[in-house]
Amino acid sequence: MATDLQMTPQLEQIHGEIRDNFRALANGFQKLDKIKDPNRQSKQLEELTGRMRECKRLIKEFDREMKDEERGNPPEVNKQLNDEKQSMVKELNSYVALRKTFMSSLGNKRLELFDMGAGASDPTADDNVQVASSMSNQELIQAGNKTMDETDQTIERSKQVVAQTIEVGTQTAVTLKGQTDQMGRIVNELDTIQFSIKKASQLVKEIGRQVATDKCIMFFLFLIVCGVIAIIIVKVVNPNNKSIRDIPGLAPPAPSRRLLYLKASDYLE
Structure with missing residues (x-):
């Protein structure tokens, strides 16, 4: 499969x-x-x-x-x-x-x-019983005291181990609490960063829309300026064209002066 x-x-x-x-x-x-x-x-x-x-x-x-x-x-x-x-x-x-x-x-x-x-x-226990039966009272007391001392030492070592274990457990609990608080702060910082990123994204979108609007306005202004320049050129080149209105603020072109050449006979008359 x-x-x-x-x-x-x-x-x-x-x-x-x-x-x-x-x-x-x-x-x-x-x-x-x-x-x-x-x-x-x-x-x-x-x-x-x-x-x-x-x-x-x-x-x-x-x-x-x-x-x-x-x-x-x-x-x-x-x-x-x-x-x-x-x-x-x-x-x-x-x-x-x-x-x-x-x-x-x-x-x-x-x-x-x-x-x-x-x-x-x-069998070792049986041997110990046989050995104990052959020992005197003083020897039995000394052996008992020795055994009790060894037992006390063992108990003392056990207490130390328990105390160390409790201390390690306490330190571990404190460390875990600190790590938990740190994780909480990290989560809050991540939330803040995420919110900042969202706001930045919205701001970039608004700036993009504004830039696009400005570009459109500039383009239309450019077209208007080009149209005015074209009209001025046409008006200057062909001033007798009545289909194009005079541009406000622009004086009409002065009529061209023509020199009159008179014949000599005109003077004689």
């Missing part, structure tokens, strides 16, 4: 990485069945858990890319992509359930090892 899907190159890359991780998980769990050492099993489970976290991240990324491209895809393509995503989620959940099964089995094995260790110490 995956090969028939229509995907963008970005979706194909994410899909391929998810499938590679699924193959690695399948091989890892197969190898886990053959491992008998609990420590090696625990290490192998940690590696597989990292793979599953990576798969979860990639599936979320796949879902985001799919939603970004949802508007440009036909409904049937979106349905196929959604079905593929659900299939990958189910497959990942199956590996998660398999991991829980192995973790439970590994915990039981460790419990059995602990029980075996406790059983192995029983």
Whole structure:
């Protein structure tokens, strides 16, 4: 089904990485069945858990890319992509359930090892009873005091660990509160920046409209000036053209003077 899907190159890359991780998980769990050492099993489970976290991240990324491209895809393509995503989620959940099964089995094995260790110490306890029966009262008191001192030291160390844990928890809480406040300030600053960007966009649009209006006005003024200049030129070149009215403020052209050449006979008369 995956090969028939229509995907963008970005979706194909994410899909391929998810499938590679699924193959690695399948091989890892197969190898886990053959491992008998609990420590090696625990290490192998940690590696597989990292793979599953990576798969979860990639599936979320796949879902985001799919939603970004949802508007440009036909409904049937979106349905196929959604079905593929659900299939990958189910497959990942199956590996998660398999991991829980192995973790439970590994915990039981460790419990059995602990029980075996406790059983192995029983003969030592019997030896201690036999040794205690052969000790004098003074020696028993000294041994008891020594045991009590060791117990007190252990309790004191436990108190120190608890105090350190509380201190670390307090510092962590203060750090988290500071980070929360910082995130709140960042969100407020982002809102302010977004509002400023919107206002700037509106101002740029208004300036663009004003510039366009000024250009239109200048263009019409230019046409008017060109028309007036054309009329003046025509009027100067052809002053007898009555179809063109005189321009207000512009005196009509002076009539051309013609020299009269009189004949000599005119003078004689």
